[in-house]
Amino acid sequence: MxxxxxxxxxxxxxxxxxxxxxxxxxxxxxxxxxxxxxxxxxxxxxxxxxxxxxxxxxxxxxxxxxxxxxxxxxxxxxxxxxxxxxxxxxxxxxLKKISHQLYDIEEVDEDIELIELEDLKVSRLDEVLNLLPAIDKAILLMKYQEGFKLKQIQSILNLTESTTKMRIKRAKIKVLKLYNDLYSK
The missing domain is CATH 1.10.1740.10 (RNA polymerase sigma factor, region 2, helix turn helix motif)
Structure with a gap:
């Protein structure tokens, strides 16, 4: 034994x-x-x-x-x-800390996607992540910090592949917009 x-x-x-x-x-x-x-x-x-x-x-x-x-x-x-x-x-x-509404990503300039999250300064990125709604932060942590594959995230969130991709994209756009709003002045 x-x-x-x-x-x-x-x-x-x-x-x-x-x-x-x-x-x-x-x-x-x-x-x-x-x-x-x-x-x-x-x-x-x-x-x-x-x-x-x-x-x-x-x-x-x-x-x-x-x-x-x-x-x-x-x-x-x-x-x-x-x-x-x-x-x-x-x-x-x-606790009602999470809004059930999706952000309107149409107001975000699509050119913002040209910057990769990995290119942002780590200390600033951490600050920006803390400003995100918990759902967005969690999905980005799964993708970039934990290194989960799309299928794993899809399974965890119980979403379709296209919905998972869109949520990652929206969360990433929110980070980049916040980052630019805070640090490109």
């Missing part, structure tokens, strides 16, 4: 041990592996240490309760990040 003090299992094997064999003690491996990652993602979206700590605990409890629903159609981490994203956005919506 493999040592149970050190994790030698994949995430998916751990889920099978927990769900199929009723070995709930194996959840501690998933918990330890993802606790800090979940916390950092919550903090990036909510911008609150206290809220992020609370959401992290709530999310990991919810993940444990929902393990039976994990169908392995994506990686465990993608499934987990989907829960993280939705819980954070739902929390912010409950």
């Amino acid at each position: 493999k040592s149970e003090t050190k994790n030698t299992y994949t995430d998916e094997q751990l889920v099978d041990l927990i769900v199929l064999e009723g070995r709930s003690e194996f959840f501690s491996f998933l918990y330890k592996k993802y606790q800090l990652i979940v916390y950092k993602k919550c903090l990036a979206i909510t911008k609150s240490i206290d809220v992020s700590e609370e959401l992290t605990q709530d999310i990991l409890c919810k993940v444990f309760d929902k393990l039976k629903e994990f169908k392995k159609q994506s990686t465990f981490s993608t499934w987990l990040f989907s829960i993280v994203y939705h819980e954070c956005i739902n929390y912010l919506r409950s």
